[in-house]
Amino acid sequence: MASIGFFEAFIAFLCFLIFSYFLIKKPFYYFLIKKTLQSYPWNWPVLGMFPGLLVRMNRIYDGVEVLENSNLTFPFKGPWFTEMDILVTVDPSNIRHIMSSNFSNYLKGPKFQEIFDVYGDGIMNVDAERWNELKKCYQAMVHRQGFQNFAINTTRNKLKDGLLPLFSRFAEEGTVFDLQDVFQRFMFDTTLVTVTGSDPQSLSIEMPEDEFMKALRDVEVTILYRHLIPRFIWKLQYRMGLGQEKKLREADATFERMSEKYISAKRNEIRKGFHHDHSDKNGEAEDVLTFFMKLDVTKYELLDPIDDRFLRDVILGFIVAGRDTIASSLTWFFWLLSENPRVVAKIHQEINTNLPRFVGSGLERPSHDPAELNKLVYLHGALLESMRLYPPIPFQRKSAIKPDFLPSGHKVDADSTIIIFLYAMGRMRAIWGEDAAEFKPERWVSETGGLRHESSYKFFSFNAGPRACLGKHISMIQLKTVVLEILQDYDIEVLKEQKIEPYPGVILRMKNGLNVTVKNRC
Numbered sequence: 001m002a003s004i005g006f007f008e009a010f011i012a013f014l015c016f017l018i019f020s021y022f023l024i025k026k027p028f029y030y031f032l033i034k035k036t037l038q039s040y041p042w043n044w045p046v047l048g049m050f051p052g053l054l055v056r057m058n059r060i061y062d063g064v065e066v067l068e069n070s071n072l073t074f075p076f077k078g079p080w081f082t083e084m085d086i087l088v089t090v091d092p093s094n095i096r097h098i099m100s101s102n103f104s105n106y107l108k109g110p111k112f113q114e115i116f117d118v119y120g121d122g123i124m125n126v127d128a129e130r131w132n133e134l135k136k137c138y139q140a141m142v143h144r145q146g147f148q149n150f151a152i153n154t155t156r157n158k159l160k161d162g163l164l165p166l167f168s169r170f171a172e173e174g175t176v177f178d179l180q181d182v183f184q185r186f187m188f189d190t191t192l193v194t195v196t197g198s199d200p201q202s203l204s205i206e207m208p209e210d211e212f213m214k215a216l217r218d219v220e221v222t223i224l225y226r227h228l229i230p231r232f233i234w235k236l237q238y239r240m241g242l243g244q245e246k247k248l249r250e251a252d253a254t255f256e257r258m259s260e261k262y263i264s265a266k267r268n269e270i271r272k273g274f275h276h277d278h279s280d281k282n283g284e285a286e287d288v289l290t291f292f293m294k295l296d297v298t299k300y301e302l303l304d305p306i307d308d309r310f311l312r313d314v315i316l317g318f319i320v321a322g323r324d325t326i327a328s329s330l331t332w333f334f335w336l337l338s339e340n341p342r343v344v345a346k347i348h349q350e351i352n353t354n355l356p357r358f359v360g361s362g363l364e365r366p367s368h369d370p371a372e373l374n375k376l377v378y379l380h381g382a383l384l385e386s387m388r389l390y391p392p393i394p395f396q397r398k399s400a401i402k403p404d405f406l407p408s409g410h411k412v413d414a415d416s417t418i419i420i421f422l423y424a425m426g427r428m429r430a431i432w433g434e435d436a437a438e439f440k441p442e443r444w445v446s447e448t449g450g451l452r453h454e455s456s457y458k459f460f461s462f463n464a465g466p467r468a469c470l471g472k473h474i475s476m477i478q479l480k481t482v483v484l485e486i487l488q489d490y491d492i493e494v495l496k497e498q499k500i501e502p503y504p505g506v507i508l509r510m511k512n513g514l515n516v517t518v519k520n521r522c
Contacts, residue, residue, distance in 0.1 A: 001144040002503070011086065014118065018261070019149065020210055027372060036415055045215070046079060046080050046112060046508075047079050048076075048077040048078045048079045048080065048084070048085075049076055049077045049078070053131070054188070062282050063088065063424045064424050064427050064428065065423055067088070067090055067421070067428065068428065068429070068430065070419035070430075071091075071408065072089060072090050072094075072408065072428065072430060073087065073088070073089040073090075073091050073094060073406070073408045074087075074088045074089075075087050075088075075410065076088055077264045078230075079112035079230065081109070082230035082231065082232075083231065086277050086417045086418070086419050087410060087412065087416065087417070087418045087419070088418075088419050088420075088421055089406070089408070089410075089418060089419075089420060089421075090420065090421055090422075090424055090425035090428055090431070091407070091408050092431065092455065092457040093407040093408065093421060093457075094406045094407055094408050094410075094415050095457040095460060096407075096455075096457040096464070096465075097406055097407050098398055098406075098418065098420075099457065099463070099464045099465035099466075099467060100464065100465035102404060103465055103466055104401075104406055104417070105400055105401050105402055105441075106398045106399070106400055106401070107127040107398065107399055107401060108125060108126070108127050108397070108399065109127070109398070109401075109415075109417075110397070110399075110400075111399055111400025111417060112125070112399060113125050113126075115226045115227065116223060116399075118219050118222075118223075118248060118251065118252050118255070118307065118318070119312075119316055119317060120243070120312065120316065120317075121310070121313055122134075122314060122316065123135065123138060123311075123317055123322070124317050124320070127226040129302055130302050130470075131150075133300050133301075133302040133303055134303065135174050135466075136178065136300065136372075137292075137295065137300050137303060138470050139470060141288070141291050142471055142474070146286070147286070147291070148473075148474055149166070149288065150194065150286070150287070151474050151478070152370060152474070152477055152478070152481070154190055154193045155190055155481055155482065156481065158186060158190045158203070158480070159482065159485050160195070162184050162186065162189065162203045162204075162300050163182070163203065163482075163485075163486075164485060164486075164489065166182070166203065166204070166205065166265050167486070167490050167518050168520070169205060170517070171490065171517075171518045171520050173363060174517060175517065176495065176516070176517055177514075177515070177517075178335060178504070178508065178513035178514060178515055178516075179187055179331060179513075179514040179516045180327070180331040180513045180514045181207070181493065182203065182512050183326075183327040183330045183331050184213065184323065184324075184327040184354050185202040185203040185207070185210075186203050186323075186327070186482075187215075187322065187323040187324075187326050187330075188200065188202050188210070188212075188213055188319070188323045188327075188442060189201060189202055189203050189328040190322070190323075190325040190478075191319050191322035192262075192319070192405075193287070194287060194288060194318070194322065195262075195267075195286060195287060195288040195289060195314075195318045195319070195322075196262040196266060196288070196289050196315065197266065197269075197287040197289070197290070198262060198265065201218055204463060205467065210425075211258070212254060212255075212258050212319075212468045212497070214254075215250070215251035215252075215254040215255060216251070216319065216320070216323075216324070217380050218247040218248060218250070218251045219248055219251045219252075220324075220505035220507055220509075221244060221247075221504070221505055222244045222245065222247060222248040222251075223358075223505070223506050224504050224505050224506060227397075252293065255312065255316055256312065259308075259311070259312035259315050259316070260308065260312070262289065263289065263308055263311050263312070263315075266275055266287075266289045266290065266293060269292060270290065270294070275393065279332050288314065288315075288318055289311060289314070289315070291304055292310075292311060292314055293311070315461075318404070320507075321471065322471070324392065324465050324507045325392035325393065325474060325481060325507070326392075326478060327472065328390070328392040328484060328507055328508050328509060329383070329386065329387055329390075329392050329479060330479065330483070331509070331510060332386055332387075332389075332390035332508070332510075333382070333383060333386040333479075334486075334492055334494075334514070334516075335494060335500060335510075335514055336386050336389070336439050337382075337492070338492065338493070338494040338516075339439070339464055340439055343382055343439070343441055344487075346378055346441075347376075347378060347379050347382060347487060348417070348487065349380070350375075350376055350377070350378045350379060351355035351376065351484065351487065353486065354372075354375035354376060355372060355375065355376075355465060355484075357429065358464060370477045370481075373477060373480045373484070376480060376484070377445055377449060377450060377451050377452055378441055378445060379480060379483065379484070380444070380451055380480065381441040381442070381443070381444030381445050381451065381452075381475065382441035383479050383480065383483070384441075384444050384459065384461075385439055385441045385443065385444060386439070387459075387461040388426040388432070388459060388461070389426050389427070389437075389439060390426075390502075391422040391423060391424065391460070391461045391508060392461065392507060392508055393506065393507065393508070394421070394422050394463075394502070394506075394507075394508045395419050395421050395423070395506075396419070396420045396422065396460070397417065397418070397419050397420075397421060398417075398418045398420070399415065399416070400412045400418065401414065402414050402417075404491060420460065422460050422461065423508065425460060431458060446486075456468060485486070486519070487514055489520065490518045490519065490520060490521060491518065491519045491520055491521055492516050492517075492518055493517050493518070493519065494514065494515070494516050495514060495515045497515060498512060498514075498515055499512055500510075500512075500514070
């Protein structure tokens with residue numbers, strides 16, 4: 001980022017404070033400005049469109065009206081001197097251009113890496129040759145049948161030994177609980193076993209506070225915060241250890257300490273020739289840490305050395321990609337089911353028709369073959385439909401290397417920032433039709449009863465192009481496995497009169513959680 005003078009920074013910040021005063025203290029001004037900005041934000045002198053952003057803070061992910069009125073692409077102007085100008089787009093043709101056609105010109109970039117610096121040099125953050133090496137390495141691991149079996153069996157075991165017994169007790173006692181918190185704990189335990197071979201056992205009747213999980217929450221809030229305020233402000237706060245930046249520094253220290261514990265334990269296991277029995281009959285299955293510690297770096301020269309810092313970034317990246325996205329997807333999915341009993345009935349009908357042997361107690365049923373889940377086309381479509389409306393990662397950020405023109409006609413400057421708003425994209429009538437805001441799993445089912453394919457540049461929840469999600473297949477099996485086991489045995493009832501809304505962050509969570517009760521079906 002180019003340097004700015006102290007005077008210019010001070011003037012911009014002073015204007016921001018003055019406007020905030022009128023916005024917060026004077027109801028008349030707030031009402032007038034809010035009504036004026038509903039369709040298109042004003043570009044104020046000095047402040048740019050930042051006041052409009054403040055007005056929309058409670059629905060930061062949305063922006064449907066603005067994008068519809070701007071033909072799917074909107075140039076946001078930030079305050080002067082702050083380099084906060086952003087091109088926001090949900091246009092599938094632009095996304096194809098950015099993610100595939102001209103992929104080499106659009107990177108995560110140094111601004112992204114600075115904002116997300118706590119995640120280190122894992123595959124989420126890096127670009128160019130290092131990203132390509134990491135991608136090859138991850139592909140080699142994820143595509144191994146042994147690893148897939150291990151990940152799926154870990155999910156099954158946690159269901160059998162953790163989630164379903166907990167639901168049984170909650171049903172017996174009539175307990176009201178936060179389903180979002182339960183899914184986060186379930187996926188945290190599942191992901192940690194998959195990555196390290198160790199179960200933190202955060203999912204239990206006591207619901208213990210886990211410092212790793214708290215650190216993850218603090219980091220998510222801080223990263224969004226960094227997107228919304230001038231860089232010099234959060235940089236100053238970080239140096240001084242103030243506000244949200246102080247929480248991020250504390251979270252980073254927690255990541256270092258906890259990762260070191262898992263890394264040290266794994267090294268001791270390997271050194272002693274003992275590690276948990278994760279092997280399938282071909283001896284191919286290993287947890288993620290074991291895979292990387294035994295990696296032949298001569299095949300991946302840019303990954304040398306595989307040191308503690310590298311392994312820490314691997315652990316953190318897998319937790320964010322595995323725990324957070326799937327827990328978010330499950331939470332929004334079961335809330336949508338509670339709002340659409342017709343969909344629940346159709347899913348039950350499909351399960352009873354295609355997998356009749358699964359009727360009965362979840363603790364006694366035999367494990368099912370993942371291939372059988374392919375018969376559950378409507379369930380698959382319902383999960384995709386849920387992620388269309390409530391994408392686990394609600395926005396993506398890219399940076400241009402050289403000037404360019406997008407298919408929409410918008411000019412892109414070198415080193416400029418582009419944000420793809422997935423949350424708004426799933427609600428755009430120009431993309432999904434007049435019923436875009438409706439939850440309709442049928443839109444994913446073809447006339448012949450098969451799964452309908454939609455372009456990844458239109459349905460962007462699993463990314464697209466060279467950066468497409470490597471774990472999509474495993475993630476969908478995990479989602480269907482969890483949903484199937486729960487729906488077979490339990491009815492989840494969402495408590496009325498609770499406000500359901502997204503919480504600002506890099507993961508689309510529910511702001512107030514999801515309070516529910518469960519009842520046995522049998």
